[in-house]
Amino acid sequence: MKYLNVDEIHNLNHLYKINLINSCAGFKSANLIATKSTDNNTNVAIFSSVIHLGSAPPL
Numbered sequence: 001m002k003y004l005n006v007d008e009i010h011n012l013n014h015l016y017k018i019n020l021i022n023s024c025a026g027f028k029s030a031n032l033i034a035t036k037s038t039d040n041n042t043n044v045a046i047f048s049s050v051i052h053l054g055s056a057p058p059l
Helices: 006-010 014-023
Strands: 031-036 042-047
Touching: none
Parallel strands: none
Antiparallel strands: 031 042
């Protein structure tokens, strides 16, 4: 098994780092995503998977 320290992660190729962080398995929660239109119509949907917001630092 390969271990990466913080410096090695920061020095990874940008696209490789994105794919690495997206592939990390972890706690999978149910997420409710809600929207509201300009006509005040609301909508809520449940998602079991979301992606990180960035890879530098991994969010």
